Amino acid sequence: MRPIQMVDLKTQYNAIKTEINEAVLNVLESSAYINGKPVQELCDSLSAYLDVKHVIPCANGTDALQMAMMALDLQPGDEVITPSFTFIATTEVVALLRLTPVFVEVDPKTFCIDPVALEKAITPKTKAIVPVHLYGQAANMEEIMKIASKHNLYVIEDNAQAIGCDYTFSDGTKKKTGTIGTIGTTSFFPSKNLGAYGDAGAIFTNDDLLANKLRMIANHGQSQRYYHDLVGCNSRLDTIQAAILNIKLRKLDEYIAARNKAAAFYNKAFTNIPEITTPYIAPYTNHVFHQYTLVLEGVDRDALNKFLAEKQVPSMIYYPVPGHKQNMFSSFGLPQYELKHTDWLTERVISLPMHTELDEEQLGYIASAVIEFITK
Numbered sequence: 460m461r462p463i464q465m466v467d468l469k470t471q472y473n474a475i476k477t478e479i480n481e482a483v484l485n486v487l488e489s490s491a492y493i494n495g496k497p498v499q500e501l502c503d504s505l506s507a508y509l510d511v512k513h514v515i516p517c518a519n520g521t522d523a524l525q526m527a528m529m530a531l532d533l534q535p536g537d538e539v540i541t542p543s544f545t546f547i548a549t550t551e552v553v554a555l556l557r558l559t560p561v562f563v564e565v566d567p568k569t570f571c572i573d574p575v576a577l578e579k580a581i582t583p584k585t586k587a588i589v590p591v592h593l594y595g596q597a598a599n600m601e602e603i604m605k606i607a608s609k610h611n612l613y614v615i616e617d618n619a620q621a622i623g624c625d626y627t628f629s630d631g632t633k634k635k636t637g638t639i640g641t642i643g644t645t646s647f648f649p650s651k652n653l654g655a656y657g658d659a660g661a662i663f664t665n666d667d668l669l670a671n672k673l674r675m676i677a678n679h680g681q682s683q684r685y686y687h688d689l690v691g692c693n694s695r696l697d698t699i700q701a702a703i704l705n706i707k708l709r710k711l712d713e714y715i716a717a718r719n720k721a722a723a724f725y726n727k728a729f730t731n732i733p734e735i736t737t738p739y740i741a742p743y744t745n746h747v748f749h750q751y752t753l754v755l756e757g758v759d760r761d762a763l764n765k766f767l768a769e770k771q772v773p774s775m776i777y778y779p780v781p782g783h784k785q786n787m788f789s790s791f792g793l794p795q796y797e798l799k800h801t802d803w804l805t806e807r808v809i810s811l812p813m814h815t816e817l818d819e820e821q822l823g824y825i826a827s828a829v830i831e832f833i834t835k
């Protein structure tokens with residue numbers, strides 16, 4: 460059996476090595492390391508794949524979120540609502556810009572922001588909502604967009620974990636996640652579903668003015684060379700990464716299918732284990748399985764993690780400390796939060812290996828190891 464990894468980038472690379480190596484060599488030969496042709500090609504292909512008007516490439520998913528907030532002219536003191544149960548980047552940029560993070564509860568079944576809790580958290584200072592499509596399924600965007608338009612709020616979708624995911628509205632229309640809100644952001648960090656071989660990210664919007672502003676912000680606030688109208692950043696997606704992403708974008712749907720196949724294998728294996736809740740998929744979304752995350756009841760999670768590690772099966776806790784308990788916000792004078800579902804999940808979730816290269820032998824071995832621990 461091949462060694463089991465949380466994410467097996469090496470085996471995936473081996474399968475596409477010839478194409479990738481050629482594309483990277485072409486960039487080296489062209490010496491257009493910044494803003495070479497593959498960057499524009501990537502933007503065009505992503506714009507077609509996602510059906511969104513503008514794609515603004517940038518250096519990583521955290522910059523993408525930060526620049527989205529900068530483009531919306533959010534000011535210190537403005538409140539930005541985010542789920543507490545997410546990767547820290549979502550809220551970190553709120554704090555970095557001296558905006559006020561407001562943490563809300565997630566739906567314990569979907570792991571995504573709970574629209575009812577979200578609406579309750581709105582105050583006259585609220586300016587934006589940042590839903591996160593956690594683990595690869597969409598947050599309840601129809602409800603979120605209704606609440607946003609009722610209260611006149613911006614919506615920034617953190618789509619770092621769900622690129623390629625389809626959201627279905629109640630009238631049957633489908634849209635890709637990241638293209639529904641005011642702005643969508645994503646990350647091409649190597650382990651993400653569409654991963655580069657280094658850091659990279661992108662921003663999506665259908666708004667021409669915002670797109671123009673985002674492009675300026677990503678390039679030192681520059682309107683024409685050496686004329687700087689805004690305070691911006693230096694945040695680019697480099698040509699080598701774009702050349703790699705162009706190849707991998709063509710395979711994204713195939714990769715999503717492979718992840719779904721692995722998830723289906725796990726689901727079936729865990730069907731009759733009452734201690735395990737397998738991922739729930741809400742009716743308005745499909746799942747691209749960035750992570751395959753179980754909720755455990757009455758299982759010593761740390762002992763399971765250790766038991767699996769001894770059997771050479773990695774497992775991870777995403778995320779052990781929710782945002783509202785992170786020390787980085789201690790100077791923000793945040794209220795005493797009571798987020799029961801978030802705390803409950805934090806203590807019970809465990810993610811199993813999930814990537815495009817898992818074979819049935821590996822999946823069977825992982826599932827048996829989990830079941831062995833729980834039923835022994």
Ligand SMILES: *Cc1c(COP(=O)(O)O)cnc(C)c1O
Pocket residue numbers: 519520521522545546548549591617619620645646647648658659660
């Ligand atoms: C990975 C990730 C980010 C940040 O992306 P980077 O490219 O690592 O900066 C932001 N939000 C979520 C939910 C993520 O998973």
